[in-house]
Amino acid sequence: MITRTFALTLTAMIAAPVVAQRNVDLSTVPPRDTVQLTIYNSEDLTLVREIRTVTFRQGVNPLQFSWANTLIDSTSVQLRFKTRADQLELLDTTFPHDKPQQLTWNVRSGMDGDASVEITYFTSGLSWAADYVCVSDPAEGKMSFDGFVRIYNNSGEDYENAQVRLVVGTINLVEKIADLARRGVISEQDRNQMERGGGVLRAPARARAELQDAVTAGFAAAESAAPKEIVKEGLSEYFIYTIEGTETIRNTWSKRMRLFTGTDAPFDVRYRYRPEEYGAQLVRLFILRNDEASGLGGTPLPDGVVRLFKDNNRDGLSLLAQQTIKYVPVGQEIELNLGPDPEVIHEWVLLRSFRDNLWFSRSGVNVRYSPTQGHKIEVNDQVIGWDEHQVWTDRIRNYRDKPINVEFRRSFDGDIVFRSPLNPALHDYRTVQFNATIAPGEKKDLQYRVTTKSGYNQKEQHVVLEAGE
Amino acid sequence: MSVHPGFMKPSRVAAAACVIAGMLAARDADAGIKLITLPPRERVEIQLDHPNVTLVEEERVVPLNAGVNEVVFAWANTQIDKESIQFRPLSDPENVRVLSVSYPPNENALTWQVASPKAGSARVRISYLIGQLDKSFAYEATAANDEKSLTLRQYVLLHNRANETFGDAGMWPGFGERFERPIGINETKQLLSAKFENVPVRKVYTADLSEFGYLDEGKKQLRVPMHYLLKNDSANALGKFPFMYGKARVYQDDGRGTTAFLGEDWLKFTPRDDEVRLYLGVAKDVVVKRTIARRDQNRVLGNLYHYDVVVKYEIENFKDAPVVLDIAESMQSLRREILGRDTGRNVEFELVKDTPMAEMLDKEKSTADRLLFHVPLPARGGDQKAVKATQELHVLIKNEW
Numbered sequence: 001m002i003t004r005t006f007a008l009t010l011t012a013m014i015a016a017p018v019v020a021q022r023n024v025d026l027s028t029v030p031p032r033d034t035v036q037l038t039i040y041n042s043e044d045l046t047l048v049r050e051i052r053t054v055t056f057r058q059g060v061n062p063l064q065f066s067w068a069n070t071l072i073d074s075t076s077v078q079l080r081f082k083t084r085a086d087q088l089e090l091l092d093t094t095f096p097h098d099k100p101q102q103l104t105w106n107v108r109s110g111m112d113g114d115a116s117v118e119i120t121y122f123t124s125g126l127s128w129a130a131d132y133v134c135v136s137d138p139a140e141g142k143m144s145f146d147g148f149v150r151i152y153n154n155s156g157e158d159y160e161n162a163q164v165r166l167v168v169g170t171i172n173l174v175e176k177i178a179d180l181a182r183r184g185v186i187s188e189q190d191r192n193q194m195e196r197g198g199g200v201l202r203a204p205a206r207a208r209a210e211l212q213d214a215v216t217a218g219f220a221a222a223e224s225a226a227p228k229e230i231v232k233e234g235l236s237e238y239f240i241y242t243i244e245g246t247e248t249i250r251n252t253w254s255k256r257m258r259l260f261t262g263t264d265a266p267f268d269v270r271y272r273y274r275p276e277e278y279g280a281q282l283v284r285l286f287i288l289r290n291d292e293a294s295g296l297g298g299t300p301l302p303d304g305v306v307r308l309f310k311d312n313n314r315d316g317l318s319l320l321a322q323q324t325i326k327y328v329p330v331g332q333e334i335e336l337n338l339g340p341d342p343e344v345i346h347e348w349v350l351l352r353s354f355r356d357n358l359w360f361s362r363s364g365v366n367v368r369y370s371p372t373q374g375h376k377i378e379v380n381d382q383v384i385g386w387d388e389h390q391v392w393t394d395r396i397r398n399y400r401d402k403p404i405n406v407e408f409r410r411s412f413d414g415d416i417v418f419r420s421p422l423n424p425a426l427h428d429y430r431t432v433q434f435n436a437t438i439a440p441g442e443k444k445d446l447q448y449r450v451t452t453k454s455g456y457n458q459k460e461q462h463v464v465l466e467a468g469e
Numbered sequence: 470m471s472v473h474p475g476f477m478k479p480s481r482v483a484a485a486a487c488v489i490a491g492m493l494a495a496r497d498a499d500a501g502i503k504l505i506t507l508p509p510r511e512r513v514e515i516q517l518d519h520p521n522v523t524l525v526e527e528e529r530v531v532p533l534n535a536g537v538n539e540v541v542f543a544w545a546n547t548q549i550d551k552e553s554i555q556f557r558p559l560s561d562p563e564n565v566r567v568l569s570v571s572y573p574p575n576e577n578a579l580t581w582q583v584a585s586p587k588a589g590s591a592r593v594r595i596s597y598l599i600g601q602l603d604k605s606f607a608y609e610a611t612a613a614n615d616e617k618s619l620t621l622r623q624y625v626l627l628h629n630r631a632n633e634t635f636g637d638a639g640m641w642p643g644f645g646e647r648f649e650r651p652i653g654i655n656e657t658k659q660l661l662s663a664k665f666e667n668v669p670v671r672k673v674y675t676a677d678l679s680e681f682g683y684l685d686e687g688k689k690q691l692r693v694p695m696h697y698l699l700k701n702d703s704a705n706a707l708g709k710f711p712f713m714y715g716k717a718r719v720y721q722d723d724g725r726g727t728t729a730f731l732g733e734d735w736l737k738f739t740p741r742d743d744e745v746r747l748y749l750g751v752a753k754d755v756v757v758k759r760t761i762a763r764r765d766q767n768r769v770l771g772n773l774y775h776y777d778v779v780v781k782y783e784i785e786n787f788k789d790a791p792v793v794l795d796i797a798e799s800m801q802s803l804r805r806e807i808l809g810r811d812t813g814r815n816v817e818f819e820l821v822k823d824t825p826m827a828e829m830l831d832k833e834k835s836t837a838d839r840l841l842f843h844v845p846l847p848a849r850g851g852d853q854k855a856v857k858a859t860q861e862l863h864v865l866i867k868n869e870w
Contacts, residue, residue, distance in 0.1 A: 133555060150572075226584065227568050252574035258567070307553060309524075314647065316514045316639075317596060319524045322553075342711045345740040350837040353815035355868045360771045371770055381771030383870045390815060391837075399711075399741050443742075 030054050033116070036163040038240075039128050039151065041302060042170040045177050046126040046155070048072075050119050051082065056109035060091065065119065066102035070156040071181040076122040079105050084115040124178035125155030126249075128166050130259065130304030134336070136286065136320070138313040140269055143288070145262035145296060147304075149230075149241065152254040161246045168302045168327070169238030230259055232299040239300055265294040271344060271406040273394070282346035282396075282406065284338040286320075290328045301328040308336050344404060344438075345397040351447070352391040359385035359456050368456060385456025394446040398438040407435045412450065415458040419466040420448035429462045508532070511592070513635050517604045517625070518643030525635075526596040528559065533585040537568065540593075543578035546632045548600030556581050560591040602631040604642060606715030607659070608736050610697070610747070612670060614722040619670045621699070623663040623712070629656050644710040668706045671698045673746070676757040676782065677797035684751065689760050693794075695752040699745040712739040717747050754787040755794060755846070762861065764807055769868070776807050776866040779824075785855035786846040794844045796826075796860070801838055804866055812869065821863040829860075 030052045038047040054063065065077065074095065081088045087110035094104045109115075128151045136143040149166060153159065228244040241259065249255055267288035272278060286308065291297040306325050309317040321338045328334050360369045360381035368384065369375035398404050411431040418424060424434040438444050447469075453459065508529040516524040531540055542554065551572070558565035568582040585591065605626045612619040625642045629635070629652045636651045645662045652658045673696045675681065684692040697719060702708040717736040720728040732749040739745050763779035780803070786792055800816040816838065820827055829842040842862070849855045 131552070150570075227566050254572040256570040256572070258569075305552065307555075312516070312518075312641070314641065316516060316526050317524065318516050318643075319519045319522060319598070322522070322598075342738070342740065345743075350815070353837050354817045355814075358770070358773065358868075377770040379768070379771065383771060383773055386868075388814065397740065397742065 034163065035159060035161070036165065037126060037159060038165040038167060039126050040167045040169075040171055041128050041130075043177070044124040044127060045171065046123050048121055048123055048159075052117055052119065053114050054117050055114050056084075056088065056107065056111065058109055058112050061107045061109055063105040063107055063117075064102065065105070066099070067121075067157075068101050070101075071124040071178055072101075073122040073124075073177045073181050074101070074103065076120075076177075077103060078120045079107075080118045080120075082116040082118050084111060084113070087111045088115055122177050123155050123157070124176070124181055125153070126159075127152045127154075130302040131256075132301070132304055132306040132325070134306060134308045135317065136267075136308065136310040138311050140267075140286075140310070142264045142266050143286070143308075145265045145288070145294075147259035147262075147299075147301065148256050149259045150254055150256040151247070151249055153249040153251055156251060158248075158250045160248045162249065163245075164243045164247050164249075166241040166243070167235075167238050168241070168300060171238070227258055230257070232260075241299070260296075260298055262294065262296045265296060267294075269402075269404070271341070271404055273346070273406070273408045273410075275409075276411070278337060281340050282344065284341040284344070286336040286338065288334050288336075289331070290334055291331050297330050300330055301325065301334070303327055306336060308338070341400075343399040345399070347395040349393050349395055350390060351393055352389075354389050355386050356389070357385075357387040357453075357457060358383055361456075383455070385458075386454050387457055388452040388454050390450045390452075392448055392450060395443065396436070396438050396446065397443045398440060401440050403437050403439050405435065405437055406446075407433070408446070409433050412452075412463055413461070415453035415460045416463040417451040417453070417466055418448060418463050419451065419468045421467065421469055422446055422448060423467075424448070424465055426463060426465060432463055432465065510636070513638040515602065515627070515635065515638050515640045517627070517640055522598050523600075523602045523604070524596060525599050525602070526594055528592055528594050530590045530592050531583075533565065533583060533589065533591050535585060535588045538583045538585060540581045540583050541578060542581070542595060543576070544633075545577055547577075548631060549577070550598040550600070551577070551579070553596075553598040554579065555596045556583075557594045557596075558583070558591055559594055561586075565591050599631050599633075602627070602629050602633075604628070606662075606713045606736075608712075608715055608717035610670075610717060610719045611728055612697070612719065612721045612731070614724045616670065616672055616721065618667050619697070619699075619719075621665045621668050621707070622661060623715075625660045625662045627652060627658045627660070629654065629658070663709070665706050665709075668699055672696070672792065673698045673795055674752050674755045674792055675795040675797065676759070676784075677795075677799075678759060679799035679802040680797070684753075689758050691757045691759055693752045693755045693757055695749050697745075697747040697749060699747075700742070701739050701745060702742050708741050711741055712736060712745060714738050719747060719749060755792060756785040756787065756855075757794070757796075758783045761806065772870045774869050776804075776869065777821075778803065778807055778864050778866060780862040780864075782844075782860045782862070784844070784846060784858045784860065786858075787849055787855045789848050791848045792846050794846055796842045796844055796862070798840050798862060799838060800840070800864075800866075803864070804869070807866060808869065817867045819865040819867060821865055824861045824863050826860045826862050 033051045033053055035048065035050040038049070040046065063079070079090055089108045091106040091108050094106075096102060096104065128149050131148050131150065133146045133148070134143045151164065151166075230244065231242040233240055233242070243257065247255065265288050267286045270285050270287055271282055272285055273282045288294055289296075290301055303324065303326055306321070306323055307319070308321040310320050312318040321336055323337055325334060357372060358370065360377050361384045362369065362378060362381050369377055369381060371377055394408060396406055409427055409431050412418070413430065416430075418432050420434065422434040422436065424432045427433040434446065436444060436446055508531050510527045510529055512528040514526040516526065540556070542556075556567055556570075558567075564586045566584050568584055571580045571582070573580070605628070607624045607626055609622045609624070610619045625640075627640060632654055634651075634653050637649055638652060639647055639649050640660070641647045642662055648660050650658055650660065674693050675696065676691045676693055678691055681692045681694055684690045699705060699707065701712060715736055716733060718733045719731045721731050723729045734747045734749065736745060736747065760781050760783075761778065762781035763777060765777040767775045767777060769775055780798065782796060784794060800818055804816050805811055820830065820840065822828075826842055826844070829844055831841040831843055834841045840862070844860055846858060847856050
């Protein structure tokens with residue numbers, strides 16, 4: 001049973017051209033032949049394209065299009081003729097002042113007969129989101145990576161038997177469709193009714209019967225016993241997923257479908273300390289790549305929640321992580337953050353601290369003095385420059401039964417010399433990066449000396465690397 | 470009216486999550502006459518290994534017809550994370566496939582469209598994250614009468630406020646043994662997850678002004694807490710896994726066949742090879758008075774000074790057994806005490822090795838800020854008088870201005 005009747009009616013007036021207001025009309029309601037939804041996920045925007053067959057008479061034919069209780073942007077509604085276009089001409093479009101969710105087209109026809117018309121418009125309230133389910137093997141070397149899309153319909157309209165296309169990418173809109181739809185178009189009363197979910201418009205009996213036929217046909221289509229293919233293709237800066245066949249998405253319902261299946265995607269386990277990315281903690285990451293070698297790479301991965309499980313070898317799963325990933329282009333790495341690992345212990349310990357290279361100032365003299373340069377220091381001279389040395393260790397203990405790779409990034413403010421045998425590299429002018437491998441059961445000290453040139457000694461804001469103990 | 474084997478919304482009894490399956494013959498979900506099946510749970514696993522969330526996996530045998538079936542999963546009054554629910558066919562997973570999932574508005578339910586090539590029963594696994602079904606850890610330590618060793622028991626407490634009964638559910642806390650127990654609504658189930666016997670224990674008395682303060686500031690008498698110290702490694706009969714945070718209650722064999730309660734403390738997360746320290750109370754029989762015996766300010770150059778500092782500890786052990794006292798000094802705190810201000814710089818210091826205390830330094834546990842010494846104290850004498858021992862910590866605090 002259809003709980004909602006459609007809110008869009010297209011009325012072909014049999015009578016002569018529309019004149020002002022009339023109280024008695026006879027109308028027919030051409031049903032939708034097909035409907036296509038193109039849903040964007042970066043904005044609350046859906047392009048609806050519907051095809052209807054209209055019977056025209058020679059002369060001027062008024063067509064009335066209305067959309068009560070939906071979130072359609074009236075400025076976006078367009079009419080095109082798919083057949084007999086050479087004999088049909090759109091003369092004008094009228095938006096009646098007293099019926100905000102309605103417009104009338106006057107179409108001049110050079111023939112008597114049927115023509116297929118396409119009506120397109122933007123609506124808000126339809127959206128979609130991706131999500132992913134990954135299951136690692138017990139050895140933590142490969143994972144399944146399945147993508148899903150879930151379509152939400154809060155548009156106020158049941159879309160029955162619709163072809164659905166989903167757009168990945170960030171589109172530019174200067175005004176929100178929902179604002180355009182609401183702007184003086186929906187009465188307060190209607191809005192309240194929509195919020196209660198009670199807005200139902202009655203359609204003419206024939207239209208309802210046709211709609212129900214369409215629904216039946218839609219469910220017959222949905223009974224296909226194979227999961228639907230989702231065709232993925234690029235379009236300009238966007239990516240479009242087209243769901244095979246048609247879908248019925250009732251108002252206020254949502255529906256989830258499989259987007260792709262990835263099996264045996266190889267991944268690396270890495271440990272990273274990068275406070276700006278992961279907070280001040282050593283975190284465990286599973287890193288794989290969205291490419292064909294991983295059994296993925298058929299499509300960029302839209303923003304979405306990833307739920308990462310592991311086969312726990314006891315005929316069950318363990319949850320490892322639940323996180324949101326940002327859009328991953330084809331070929332890019334996917335980072336799954338498992339958080340700190342209780343089996344890999346990280347401590348940051350200051351081992352020693354001392355000062356040298358002292359410089360002094362003398363009252364009334366614009367000269368600096370250093371005892372290490374052989375200068376004589378007087379009793380009233382003041383320390384104005386020095387080098388502060390700190391010997392630190394990043395101490396790692398690995399209780400896992402495999403060697404682990406750890407990657408550190410540490411940032412420093414000031415004029416810094418970073419001295420270490422760790423073969424460090426600069427990530428940026430103030431951030432040092434160094435890596436190490438820790439064997440199973442090993443406790444390793446990653447030791448380095450940080451010299452901060454302080455006071456008068458500070459000449460730059462950067463880190464200089466130096467090899468040495 | 471014809472009768473369609475179909476599906477319906479379950480009645481909202483107490484709480485239970487339930488699965489309803491049937492052939493999709495009629496779309497009419499609101500039809501007045503329905504035929505439904507209610508497959509019971511065949512197996513439940515409660516995965517407690519994640520630190521923050523609980524994963525429930527349940528298996529049910531669902532009757533499927535050839536073609537497309539609708540399987541409804543519905544729950545009430547439980548905090549199942551709707552977004553996390555997964556459905557996996559275990560029987561013939563290559564051919565029994567989930568086509569899509571539909572989520573009705575304002576209902577704790579969802580419907581899987583499941584295609585099956587043939588009619589018959591299919592075992593499926595449904596997994597979801599659930600709130601209000603969580604765990605905590607508790608520890609019980611029973612020390613021997615001589616306090617040289619103890620028996621440590623670790624318990625997992627499963628708290629079921631999820632408004633759902635789980636009969637004979639398998640549970641795994643992330644390490645150790647797997648359990649299989651039923652758990653009812655609002656029950657807490659305490660399970661012994663590990664037991665360690667003959668664990669060596671060391672009683673540690675600590676004098677650390679910066680951490681524990683004074684017992685009597687006027688007399689400069691330090692508060693000396695007593696801790697039980699266990700090392701989480703195999704040499705000390707532990708080291709199987711890291712200990713999770715939880716309350717530890719400590720008892721002692723009183724020598725009369727019963728036990729006495731000594732106290733309790735929070736056992737902090739303790740990785741393998743780290744020490745478990747359980748604070749049991751203030752040891753008033755170990756008296757430590759701390760004074761600054763020397764503060765000499767020596768000019769180096771200009772306004773640059775070294776400070777020659779001796780911290781004196783007068784120690785009396787009124788116990789009738791020898792003990793080891795841990796003395797710790799924070800160099801930042803000591804410098805603040807000496808200079809009367811904070812310079813914002815690290816403390817550069819040198820331990821002057823002209824006192825016996827320098828030989829008692831624990832090099833492994835000392836850092837650039839905190840020095841730790843282990844000082845053995847003899848038992849009180851036969852005349853019940855304590856031997857007053859004096860220890861001196863001699864440090865040079867360098868390059869201050």
